[in-house]
Amino acid sequence: MIPHYLIKSLSQSFKEGRSVPDSFFDQIYPDEVKKVSITHWTPVEVVQKAMNFFKDSSFQILDVGSGCGKFCHVGSMVSPQHQFSGVEQRPDLTFISQDIATDLNLDNITFINANAFDLNWNDFDLLYFFNPFWENHLSPSQRIDQSLPVKKEEFSHYINTVILKLSQMKLGTQVITYHGFGGKFPSSYECIHFENAGTDQIKIWLKTK
Numbered sequence: 715m716i717p718h719y720l721i722k723s724l725s726q727s728f729k730e731g732r733s734v735p736d737s738f739f740d741q742i743y744p745d746e747v748k749k750v751s752i753t754h755w756t757p758v759e760v761v762q763k764a765m766n767f768f769k770d771s772s773f774q775i776l777d778v779g780s781g782c783g784k785f786c787h788v789g790s791m792v793s794p795q796h797q798f799s800g801v802e803q804r805p806d807l808t809f810i811s812q813d814i815a816t817d818l819n820l821d822n823i824t825f826i827n828a829n830a831f832d833l834n835w836n837d838f839d840l841l842y843f844f845n846p847f848w849e850n851h852l853s854p855s856q857r858i859d860q861s862l863p864v865k866k867e868e869f870s871h872y873i874n875t876v877i878l879k880l881s882q883m884k885l886g887t888q889v890i891t892y893h894g895f896g897g898k899f900p901s902s903y904e905c906i907h908f909e910n911a912g913t914d915q916i917k918i919w920l921k922t923k
């Protein structure tokens with residue numbers, strides 16, 4: 715269980731728009747999740763900046779490859795007007811994400827344990843990518859864990875599938891990237907905003923045609 719004082723302190727900080735160090739936020743996660751945070755999970759600052767861009771709207775948001783759920787957990791506390799969904803291939807991370815959302819009393823989040831490509835992305839208005847397939851390029855010791863047979867050769871197939879799915883999205887779809895998604899956006903998208911955040915930039919893309 716997450717201690718009550720921690721939930722209260724995080725809620726208050728987000729409500730007041732204060733910055734929250736990752737080491738403080740990450741206390742909500744089990745040790746095995748915390749220890750890979752710096753490499754694999756979105757920094758709090760990145761979520762705060764991205765959500766600030768969408769503060770006057772209310773969207774169905776999908777985090778493609780949601781890991782331990784950090785993007786959705788922070789996003790949901792910062793911007794309760796959105797509906798967050800996270801799709802994650804690793805069952806243990808999906809269960810942890812859901813348990814944490816319940817502990818935090820967040821009712822605008824759903825986590826789905828599935829291959830992201832099996833979902834209809836057109837059910838969402840806004841997609842989020844933190845370079846979800848890059849793990850295929852990492853050595854075993856750099857990966858989240860050893861539970862999956864991630865393969866370098868499959869990277870370009872994943873990226874081509876993302877590009878195809880992006881090109882089939884409805885007009886007006888927006889996409890947030892942090893460290894990109896691993897490929898180039900189709901020409902039907904325009905980058906409408908970028909700013910420095912974390913160790914890279916947040917970019918916001920709009921499907922215009």
Ligand SMILES: C[S@@+](CC[C@H](N)C(=O)[O-])C[C@H]1O[C@@H](n2cnc3c(N)ncnc32)[C@H](O)[C@@H]1O
Pocket residue numbers: 753754755756777778779780781782783784785801802803804807828829830831844845846847858
């Ligand atoms: C870099 S982590 C990002 C986690 C989360 N979005 C965040 O920003 O904190 C990428 C995640 O994508 C997941 N992933 C990769 N390929 C996937 C797929 N085809 N379907 C679902 N999840 C996938 C990985 O298991 C990993 O947890």
